[in-house]
Amino acid sequence: MTENKTEERGRTEPIKETVARVETSIRQESSDSTRTKFQRDSEAELIFCPKCSNTGWVPFEETGGVVKCECAKKQFRQDRIRVILEEWKKYRDAELETFAPYRDVPGQADAIRELRQKSYDSYLITGGYSSGKTHLMIAQYRFIALAGIKCVLRSARDAIEELRKADLVEPGGGERFESQILQVLNGAENGHVFIDDIDKAPARTGFRQEMLFDLFDTIMRRELKLTVTSNYPLKSDDPRLQDLRGILGESVAARIHRICKEIKL
Numbered sequence: 001m002t003e004n005k006t007e008e009r010g011r012t013e014p015i016k017e018t019v020a021r022v023e024t025s026i027r028q029e030s031s032d033s034t035r036t037k038f039q040r041d042s043e044a045e046l047i048f049c050p051k052c053s054n055t056g057w058v059p060f061e062e063t064g065g066v067v068k069c070e071c072a073k074k075q076f077r078q079d080r081i082r083v084i085l086e087e088w089k090k091y092r093d094a095e096l097e098t099f100a101p102y103r104d105v106p107g108q109a110d111a112i113r114e115l116r117q118k119s120y121d122s123y124l125i126t127g128g129y130s131s132g133k134t135h136l137m138i139a140q141y142r143f144i145a146l147a148g149i150k151c152v153l154r155s156a157r158d159a160i161e162e163l164r165k166a167d168l169v170e171p172g173g174g175e176r177f178e179s180q181i182l183q184v185l186n187g188a189e190n191g192h193v194f195i196d197d198i199d200k201a202p203a204r205t206g207f208r209q210e211m212l213f214d215l216f217d218t219i220m221r222r223e224l225k226l227t228v229t230s231n232y233p234l235k236s237d238d239p240r241l242q243d244l245r246g247i248l249g250e251s252v253a254a255r256i257h258r259i260c261k262e263i264k265l
Contacts, residue, residue: 088153094139105131111263112136119143120192124256125229127265133229134196136265140227141194151192152180156201163211185218192225198256199230202247209249216255226259234262 052058060067086092096116101109111125119140125133144151154162159181166179184191193215201212219226234257236243245253 088134088138091135091138094135094142096139096143099136099139102132105265107263107265108132108136111265114261114263115140120147120149120225122226122260123228124234124260124262125227125265126231126233126262129231131265133231133265137194137196137227137229141192144192144225149190149192150184150187151194152184153194153196154181155196156198159195159215160201160208160211163215167211181215185215185222185224190224192227193219195226195228197230198228199232199244199247209252212248212252213255216252216259220255220259226256228256228260233264 058067059065096112096119099112101112105127107127108131115123115136123137123140125136127133138153141151141153162177162179162181165177166182168177181193184193201208216226218224230244232243232247234244234253243253244256248256
């Protein structure tokens with residue numbers, strides 16, 4: 001009986017070891033596959049730089065030291081964009097240069113042409129659901145970010161929440177919430193703010209309306225840039241239909257009108 005159990009255990013243990021080895025191999029293969037894909041993406045973007053020979057550093061004659069090469073700065077921006085767009089996975093490959101107009105959205109070709117010609121300008125991109133508003137906005141965001149201009153990308157709901165947190169005063173004099181939106185507004189000379197679905201931030205309260213007005217008024221006064229998307233136009237030709245004046249309030253809509261050129265899809 002003991003011998004039989006020993007023989008049975010002897011047959012079972014190799015099977016368990018085999019299963020464990022296969023599972024480990026599958027996990028490793030999956031990890032290698034992910035790593036290989038990342039390497040392929042990085043290599044595809046990697047171009048030989050004659051200035052630094054791909055070291056990422058170039059001599060700085062004034063001090064005799066070294067500074068980051070432009071190629072290294074660009075790679076850093078690309079990596080940062082890739083991280084930020086993890087929350088916008090559907091649009092993470094959006095680029096102005098390769099943007100193909102949607103066949104069922106006639107106005108999109110003109111919109112793409114406009115943004116390619118004046119990529120640094122401010123825009124209000126309006127249109128119905130699935131008309132490509134967010135796709136176009138993020139393509140412009142990528143262009144602006146790669147150019148080295150300080151910018152921030154938010155959904156309207158996230159922007160409102162971020163500004164609300166920044167406005168709160170912590171009890172006991174604790175550290176204040178650091179808002180990246182406010183950092184762009186207060187610290188960048190040529191910053192660009194991108195907000196998706198601005199109609200999702202309706203002025204239900206005077207506080208929210210004041211918050212939005214202050215945001216857009218600061219952008220206008222400091223001559224910064226703003227790109228927003230909306231399912232509704234700034235002003236509807238039909239008084240029976242909703243528009244941003246009714247959703248956000250006249251004063252907020254007026255600031256958007258002063259800053260942005262409206263593109264209708």
